[in-house]
Structures are given as C-alpha cells and as structure tokens.
Amino acid sequence: MPHGTRRIDIELVPYRPSAERALDLEVFSMSDLRRRVPRAHLQRHHRYDFHMFVCVRRGICRAVVDFNHIECGAGSLLTIRPGQVHRFGPGSRWDAHLLLFRPELLQVSQGEERLQMPELIDALPGHLRLDRSTGRFLADTLARLEEDCALDARQPLLNWLLQSELATLVTRLHIFHAKQQPSVGTSSDAPERFRHFKRLLDAKVHQWHHVSRYAHAMGCSEKTLTRICSAVAGVGAKAFIASRLALEAKRLLVHTEMPISAVAQRLGFDEATNFTKFFRSIEGCTPGDFRRQFDVSL
Structure with a gap:
C-alpha cells in the first residue's frame, strides 16, 4: 500500500x-x-x-x-x-x-x-x-x-x-x-423502468460503462433511457452510470489495499490511465490523491 x-x-x-x-x-x-x-x-x-x-x-x-x-x-x-x-x-x-x-x-x-x-x-x-x-x-x-x-x-x-x-x-x-418529488412529464411506467435500469446497473457496473448497453438490454433507445433517468433521478443516464461507477471506485480505493491498476481492472477499464482520466473527470482528483486525502472522520 x-x-x-x-x-x-x-x-x-x-x-x-x-x-x-x-x-x-x-x-x-x-x-x-x-x-x-x-x-x-x-x-x-x-x-x-x-x-x-x-x-x-x-x-x-x-x-x-x-x-x-x-x-x-x-x-x-x-x-x-x-x-x-x-x-x-x-x-x-x-x-x-x-x-x-x-x-x-x-x-x-x-x-x-x-x-x-x-x-x-x-x-x-x-x-x-x-x-x-x-x-x-x-x-x-x-x-x-x-x-x-x-x-x-x-x-x-x-x-x-x-x-x-x-x-x-x-x-x-x-x-x-x-x-x-416534483411532477415530471413522462410515462407512468418510468419509475418501474428506472428500477429495472438500476438493477441492471448494480449487476453490470463493472462491465458495462455505456448507455447503449443498458438501453439494448432494456429494449429501448438511448434517448428513451436518458429521458427516463432524467425524469426520475434528475440526471441523465450517462451521468448516473458514471456516478455509480465512481462510487464503486471510491469503495475499493478507501476500503481495500488493492493497487490502483487492480482497481481499474476490477472496474472494467482496459488501462489504468483510462481509469485515472475517468476518475479525475468525476471527482476532480486522481485515484491516488483521493485515497491519500479522503477523510472519513466526523
């Protein structure tokens, strides 16, 4: 470590x-x-x-x-x-x-x-x-x-x-x-379809990083999935996937001793540099900086 x-x-x-x-x-x-x-x-x-x-x-x-x-x-x-x-x-x-x-x-x-x-x-x-x-x-x-x-x-x-x-x-x-929750102008089945999306995301977050994979599995277009996610969660599907993936990354960085390269591999990134670029775009710092600086005290 x-x-x-x-x-x-x-x-x-x-x-x-x-x-x-x-x-x-x-x-x-x-x-x-x-x-x-x-x-x-x-x-x-x-x-x-x-x-x-x-x-x-x-x-x-x-x-x-x-x-x-x-x-x-x-x-x-x-x-x-x-x-x-x-x-x-x-x-x-x-x-x-x-x-x-x-x-x-x-x-x-x-x-x-x-x-x-x-x-x-x-x-x-x-x-x-x-x-x-x-x-x-x-x-x-x-x-x-x-x-x-x-x-x-x-x-x-x-x-x-x-x-x-x-x-x-x-x-x-x-x-x-x-x-x-504010009223949203979307179909009545949007909450159920969003829950389906979340179940898929929980199961596949380490493998599927793109909206297209989830949309295909759900039998809808990327635009439809983005509209459902925006209506229910307040953010688009791409941002929602990135947030969930970043949470998994933070859990591994703070709560395990895995090298950053191994964290990247566990999360489905082919290169550690791609993982670092992704993590910086979400958290504003590198995975190594986050691991060193994160304060869990109250």
Whole structure:
C-alpha cells in the first residue's frame, strides 16, 4: 500500500437477532445499543447484510454512509441498505429507534400482484425528513413492531405478522416521499423502468460503462433511457452510470489495499490511465490523491 495511506478496517456484520426465536426483524433504541456494545465499536466502519432504519427521536445523529456525511435531526429517518459502508459519529446526546430486518422479509405478495418492496425501499433517500403525521405513524409502527416481537406465537405466524406491518410502513414512507418529488412529464411506467435500469446497473457496473448497453438490454433507445433517468433521478443516464461507477471506485480505493491498476481492472477499464482520466473527470482528483486525502472522520 502506498506510504501515508491508511486503510479503513470494515467489520462485516451479519444479522444476528438478540431474541431466542431468531425473528427476521428487531426493534430497539440507540440507548439500548450503547449499553450492549462499547462506544469504540459504534464508531467503527461496518457493512451490514441487513437493512437498518434509524428514526431519530432526540438530538442530532451524525453518520457517514458510502462517503456521504449525513446529519439527521429529530423527526427524520436514516436508511442504510445491505452492502453500504456506514459508521455513527461521536457523541451520545441523541437517541433513536433502530429497525433491523433481513432482506428476505421484503418478499411480500398481495393478491395477484407482487408488491415490489425491495424497489420501494431502494427508491427511498438515505435521509428522509418526515412531516408530523408520517413521523407519528413511523413511531407508532415501530412501537407496535417492538411489542409484536414479544408475542407468544409460532414463529411462522409471527414473521408473517411482522412482514405485513413492515410492508405497510415501507409503503407509507414511499407514498410520503413520492409526494415530495416534483411532477415530471413522462410515462407512468418510468419509475418501474428506472428500477429495472438500476438493477441492471448494480449487476453490470463493472462491465458495462455505456448507455447503449443498458438501453439494448432494456429494449429501448438511448434517448428513451436518458429521458427516463432524467425524469426520475434528475440526471441523465450517462451521468448516473458514471456516478455509480465512481462510487464503486471510491469503495475499493478507501476500503481495500488493492493497487490502483487492480482497481481499474476490477472496474472494467482496459488501462489504468483510462481509469485515472475517468476518475479525475468525476471527482476532480486522481485515484491516488483521493485515497491519500479522503477523510472519513466526523
């Protein structure tokens, strides 16, 4: 590793519920978590294999999620997805309800149509400021989930109950967030097609760098995909792909000891110089400079 580079250790955290019944969902407070684990552990970098919702009740929660510094005040929600790198900042003058759940719990069927719960969660921003009504609904639902986790019932039935309540919560949050977005003049299926694009991007970002590849896979023109992406995400497809590719690059640069040439190869660049040119165009610095200078402290 280059001199002066400090690799950031990331702890991979699997879902390990504290309850004996090993339910797929757990609710507790940040105060409870502080009593369970040392303070230093809370301020380490973690990558989870589960979802975590942090509903801030008091004070200001400071966190870093995938290189983004976030401040969440009381009445707001921090959402952390599986695979993201996260750490809480210092300080204990804040409290929150924490909702942890396994991705498998999102597989919900409703009548003949399948509710796309993973896509609904994926559409939520990392930081969501709630109005009073939605905040109260969230707090009430979390309290009910915590009570229901303690019910004396067979595990399959209890998991189904928790799954149903989680689906209601996620749907309500999605409806609230959708109302906050500006109206766009595009087809009604644009959000679903954009989610299809994102799924392809997650799977192929290391191989496909051009809009044409995704447009072909989706059976549409590049102009159509760009119009969909602009309407839903506020940026064109080319910029969206570049941003996602840059995020993967930053994760590898900061959280691994891979040489820059190996990072370039992992991300599908035939030459390290092409990767450096791309990275500089997005971040304004070389990959080596980013690795040396990035500050993850709060």
